[in-house]
Amino acid sequence: RWVLGPCRRSEAVWLAHNSKPRQYSTALSTRVARAAVNIAVPDPAGIRAVDPCCGIGTVLVEALSMGIDIVGRDLNPLAVRGARENLAHFGYPDVVKISDIRDLDGAYDALLLDMPYNLCSVISTEEQLEMLRSARRLSPRAVVISAEPVDAALERAGFAVKDRCVVRKGSFERQVIVCERREDGAD
Numbered sequence: 699r700w701v702l703g704p705c706r707r708s709e710a711v712w713l714a715h716n717s718k719p720r721q722y723s724t725a726l727s728t729r730v731a732r733a734a735v736n737i738a739v740p741d742p743a744g745i746r747a748v749d750p751c752c753g754i755g756t757v758l759v760e761a762l763s764m765g766i767d768i769v770g771r772d773l774n775p776l777a778v779r780g781a782r783e784n785l786a787h788f789g790y791p792d793v794v795k796i797s798d799i800r801d802l803d804g805a806y807d808a809l810l811l812d813m814p815y816n817l818c819s820v821i822s823t824e825e826q827l828e829m830l831r832s833a834r835r836l837s838p839r840a841v842v843i844s845a846e847p848v849d850a851a852l853e854r855a856g857f858a859v860k861d862r863c864v865v866r867k868g869s870f871e872r873q874v875i876v877c878e879r880r881e882d883g884a885d
Contacts (some may be wrong), residue, residue: 700833702782702801703721705820705875705879714788718756718759718784718787719783719784719787720752720755720780720781720783720784721754721756721801725753725754725756726749726756726757726789726812726872727756727867728756728760729758730865730867730872730874731756731757731759732760732764733874734757734810734841734843734874735747735760735761735764735766736764737841737874737876738808738809738810738839738840738841738876739761739766739807739808741762742764742765742767744778744807745766745767745807745808746767746768746805746806746807746808747761747765747766747767747768747769747807747808747809747810748762748768748769748770748771748802748804748806748808748809748836749768749769749771749809749811749812750770750772750799750802750809750811750829750832750833750836750839751771751772751773751799751811751812751813751814751829752772752777752778753772753774753780753781753782753787753812754768754777754780754781754784755770755779755780755781755782755794756783756784756851757770757782757787757810757812758784758790758793758794759784759785759788759790761789761810762785762790762791762793763788763790768793769793769794769795770794770795771791771794771795771796771797771798771799771802772796772797773780773796773797773798773885774796778794778795778796781794781817782794784855799811799829799832799833799836800828800829800832802836803830804836805836805837806836806837807838807839808839808840808841809833809836809837809840809841810840810841810843811815811829811830811833811840811841811842811843812843813826813829813842813843813844813845813846813848818820821840821867823851826848826851827851827854827855827875830842830848830851830852830854830855830857831855831856832858833855833857833883834855834856834879838878838879839869839876839877839878839879840857840877840878841874841876841877842857842873842874842875842877843872843873843874843875844872844873844875845870845871845872845873847873848873848875849875852876852877856879856880856882857877857878857879857880858878858879859875859876859877860876860877860878861875861876862874862876863874
């Protein structure tokens with residue numbers, strides 16, 4: 699094996715994040731969360747990011763471990779409590795508040811949105827569209843993670859799909875969709 703220049707072994711920091719005090723069986727794995735953060739924020743210098751449906755904070759932990767300026771919001775007070783506990787466990791600041799994505803203000807460079815998907819978070823098609831329109835308003839770039847097809851809603855919300863992949867956790871399947879704000883707007 700040839701090595702030209704300095705060689706530094708990378709650390710699998712995300713592996714340590716598997717041991718969170720608060721866990722959900724359907725939460726993103728730390729590996730997928732870290733990959734999504736890397737896709738949303740490939741160069742963190744000067745970037746502000748938001749996770750408007752942060753759940754127990756898996757994405758937040760990964761982003762903060764990479765030095766990304768990120769905040770998290772969630773409607774569920776129990777999820778926010780779990781996110782705060784997870785952040786504190788790893789020594790990260792409390793960047794989480796109880797809030798609805800539709801009520802968020804501000805401008806962010808990147809947005810990571812893991813759409814509600816389980817029995818406790820059933821949303822209507824119209825609520826899904828409202829969430830995606832809010833995401834478009836908040837950021838020109840989004841990584842949307844969904845357990846169901848959302849292409850039509852993304853289009854209606856004013857996003858253009860740039861890339862995608864499918865990740866699986868057991869029999870549970872999610873799409874990871876990279877989107878950019880269309881300048882021609884939404885319907």
